[in-house]
Amino acid sequence: MFSRSSSSSSLSDDAQRHLLSCLPDDAKVLACASAKVYHTPFHSKADWTYSGLAGTLVFGRSDAARGRTLDSAEQSLWFRLVDPAKGVVWIHQVPDALDYGLDKPFFHTFSGKSRRFGFRFDDDAAATALLAQVTSHVRAPGELRRPAPPTARALTPPAGPARRTSRKGAVGQRVAPPQRLAPALVSAPAPGSFVHVAHVGVDTQGELEARNADGWLLMLGGAEKAAGDGAPRAEKRKRSLVPRRPTFKFS
Secondary structure, three states: OOOOEOOOOOOOHHHHHHHHHOOOOOEEEEEEEEEEEEEEOOOOOOOOEEEEEEEEEEEEEEHHHOOOOHHHHHHOOEEEEEEOOOEEEEEEEOOOEOOOEEEEOOEEEEEOOOOEEEEEEOOHHHHHHHHHHHHHHOEOOOOOOOOOOOOOOOOOOOOOOOOEOOOOOOEOOOOOOOOOOOHHHOOOOOOOOOOOOOEEEEOOOOOEEEEOOHHHHHHHHHHHHHHHHHOOHHHHHHHHOOOOOOOEEEO
16 A cells, blocks of 8 residues: 555554545655654753654655755655554654764654654664665755756767867867768769860970960969979989970960
8 A cells, every 4th residue: 555655664554544644645655664752952961751752753755845946855854753543743844954863773863953852663674764765865964965956958968079170180170971972873974065175285296285274374384483493403404404395385
């Protein structure tokens, strides 16, 4: 049974139905155990005093806290002591930070606003299960607040290392790898579509000739001049033996 509980219980079905009837409709039972409530003043060396309250101790929270911030959810945690005959006889709101600890396997202690409280359990295993739930939902005093759940952006996988995009070794932006062009996608030229728009070559007399390519002649002439000015002496002497340099002929 215990449809609103996240932990098992040794209570009978009738006891569980009675327990749930004493809790708010939006209550979520995190753990429960049979216990008695004790108390003592702060900084007192006196023995613990039994409060006279006993029953089923419930550690739970309000489901209305779902969808709120973590701090609001922590503030909704509580202890409730349910008497089999009287119902809820004691409530303690659990603060944001609580020094809940183990004094003995069957005795847990924590600080309230005006005094310290102690729970004396009848079953050690149930006490251990309740301790685990409390320490997992409440931070200790001085402990840093739990981080908020990660957002969708934080869950995005990080980008891989940047790829080199130049022969100099500089690291540039990530680029998609080039896709090879399938030969089947390349078609042959249409018949009769070839047009001879320019020509650069050597005629039968060994002279350079060009048609509609004045820019090529200027480039070749500049390269020839630079090669002649910057060549070593041996290379210049070798060139001086050439009968004549090719001349440019326009047609």
